[in-house]
Amino acid sequence: MTANVATTCTDPVILDQWHPLLPLDEITTDQPNTAVLLGEQLSYRLDANGDPVVWLTADADATPLPILVEYLYVWTCLGSPPDRLFAIPEFSEPDRRNVHAGTIGVHVSAPRAVENFLDMGHFPFVHTDVLGAEPHTEVVEYDVHIDPDTNDVWATECVFYQPRAATTSTEGQMSDYLYRVPHPFCVILYKTTPLDKDRMDVIALFCRPTAQDRIEAHMFLSLLDPDNTDAAIRKFQQTIFGQDKPILENQHPKLLPLDSRAETPIRADKVAIAYRRWLSDLGVTYGVIPVSPTSASVTS
Amino acid sequence: MIKLYDYELSANCYKQRLMMSLLDVPYESVPIDFFPGLEHKTDEFKKINPLGHIPVINDDGYVLWDAHAILVYLAAKYDPSGHWYPIRDPALLGETASWLLFAEGTTNTASAARLYVNLSYDFDIEACRAGAHRLFRMLDEHLWFREREGLNWVCSASHPTIADIAIFPDVVLSEEGGVSRLDYPALRRWTDRVKALPGFSIMPGIFPMGTS
Numbered sequence: 184m185t186a187n188v189a190t191t192c193t194d195p196v197i198l199d200q201w202h203p204l205l206p207l208d209e210i211t212t213d214q215p216n217t218a219v220l221l222g223e224q225l226s227y228r229l230d231a232n233g234d235p236v237v238w239l240t241a242d243a244d245a246t247p248l249p250i251l252v253e254y255l256y257v258w259t260c261l262g263s264p265p266d267r268l269f270a271i272p273e274f275s276e277p278d279r280r281n282v283h284a285g286t287i288g289v290h291v292s293a294p295r296a297v298e299n300f301l302d303m304g305h306f307p308f309v310h311t312d313v314l315g316a317e318p319h320t321e322v323v324e325y326d327v328h329i330d331p332d333t334n335d336v337w338a339t340e341c342v343f344y345q346p347r348a349a350t351t352s353t354e355g356q357m358s359d360y361l362y363r364v365p366h367p368f369c370v371i372l373y374k375t376t377p378l379d380k381d382r383m384d385v386i387a388l389f390c391r392p393t394a395q396d397r398i399e400a401h402m403f404l405s406l407l408d409p410d411n412t413d414a415a416i417r418k419f420q421q422t423i424f425g426q427d428k429p430i431l432e433n434q435h436p437k438l439l440p441l442d443s444r445a446e447t448p449i450r451a452d453k454v455a456i457a458y459r460r461w462l463s464d465l466g467v468t469y470g471v472i473p474v475s476p477t478s479a480s481v482t483s
Numbered sequence: 484m485i486k487l488y489d490y491e492l493s494a495n496c497y498k499q500r501l502m503m504s505l506l507d508v509p510y511e512s513v514p515i516d517f518f519p520g521l522e523h524k525t526d527e528f529k530k531i532n533p534l535g536h537i538p539v540i541n542d543d544g545y546v547l548w549d550a551h552a553i554l555v556y557l558a559a560k561y562d563p564s565g566h567w568y569p570i571r572d573p574a575l576l577g578e579t580a581s582w583l584l585f586a587e588g589t590t591n592t593a594s595a596a597r598l599y600v601n602l603s604y605d606f607d608i609e610a611c612r613a614g615a616h617r618l619f620r621m622l623d624e625h626l627w628f629r630e631r632e633g634l635n636w637v638c639s640a641s642h643p644t645i646a647d648i649a650i651f652p653d654v655v656l657s658e659e660g661g662v663s664r665l666d667y668p669a670l671r672r673w674t675d676r677v678k679a680l681p682g683f684s685i686m687p688g689i690f691p692m693g694t695s
Binding site: 206209283285286287288289290399412413414415417418421422423424425426428429432 | 490491492514515516518519520522600601602603658659661686687688690
């Protein structure tokens with residue numbers, strides 16, 4: 184059933200990333216709790232000043248790991264982290280609703296979860312009458328590029344008909360989407376908000392891989408929505424994610440194959456192809472099936 | 484109209500939504516921020532249900548909690564055929580009550596495993612899964628013998644009862660908790676029969692019949 188995969192990670196590029204541990208407001212006591220990151224068990228608690236502290240449970244000295252508090256979450260790192268996390272400037276806009284919609288455990292590899300998040304093709308079939316509807320199934324050609332300064336993967340000019348794009352929707356709309364992958368296991372989408380045609384809602388998936396084929400998925404939203412309760416916003420997002428979950432958990436193989444010939448892409452998968460190549464270029468082997476040297480030589 | 488204090492991803496809340504959909508009873512869903520907000524544990528919510536859990540219904544001022552108790556009430560009140568909760572047939576009624584208690588077992592094992600995996604609940608996961616398999620094996624065998632008698636449902640009647648509705652969500656969502664149904668063919672045939680009932684409704688994680 185489950186692939187027999189090593190649980191700990193040896194990729195420098197992954198070990199040196201900030202990873203989302205959990206929402207800051209869920210660390211509420213000075214009594215240690217535990218969570219798993221990349222196969223390592225971490226402990227966390229509040230220190231005497233009320234600040235979060237994180238360490239490797241197996242470390243008898245409890246040497247604190249680096250932490251960062253950003254976008255409602257505590258982030259930590261098992262290696263040498265960069266000074267800063269990727270930027271989400273919308274987070275600081277005064278009229279934004281920044282909402283943590285929930286953390287859900289999923290039996291899927293982090294890259295598979297990111298890739299599903301990038302896919303518009305499944306909207307009418309999995310999120311029927313909400314994010315899509317038949318016969319509006321076509322994914323119109325869109326653009327993909329890598330930002331030369333930040334090395335983020337972007338998909339732009341995405342357009343999709345959505346019967347109920349957001350909690351604030353009163354009717355169907357053509358939604359404009361932008362997708363951005365600023366981190367191997369984090370993905371952000373920007374979409375048309377029904378309330379302001381010049382600005383976009385921000386919806387992000389921050390994955391914490393616990394094993395190569397398991398994640399804790401944090402759902403983060405930065406919305407223009409003055410009216411709905413947190414409960415309503417969370418319900419909408421959790422419903423969508425709940426619909427994706429069985430699809431994610433039934434993908435085989437569990438790990439994402441990076442060889443371009445391993446699965447048959449269609450035009451709509453342009454950004455997924457770019458994401459796979461980008462992971463390959465970064466040297467990611469955790470949660471993926473890397474391109475093997477022998478199969479690579481066939482194409483060269 | 485009936486108010487249902489509801490959480491979309493809850494199997495126990497889905498039992499009520501499914502029952503009302505099958506009975507064609509209109510209701511208003513009041514979303515409770517069960518997770519991550521733990522709204523059902525707030526003092527405000529405990530004024531509605533002092534036990535601090537959902538689902539709860541409010542039917543024109545009559546407040547009732549506990550998933551399986553609500554099924555009893557809904558069927559007794561809104562099913563004129565008397566099939567879903569067979570009040571006039573003591574033998575069948577007793578059987579239905581017995582399988583409702585069985586459903587407490589599937590809730591505390593299969594659905595508990597789902598809460599462990601999805602929402603990081605602190606349960607003994609191996610005990611939950613082992614318990615779920617023990618009950619699934621028993622139910623699979625039971626349903627297999629039912630089929631040999633030409634019967635399709637959990638209780639010995641030609642029609643489903645609330646016992647089917649009480650057990651179905653715990654079974655059909657079990658894969659999310661890591662409890663495979665691969666070894667229970669009669670159980671899988673029964674879930675398909677429930678899905679084919681007129682008025683059947685889905686929730687995230689459950690697919691309708693005949694989608695390909």
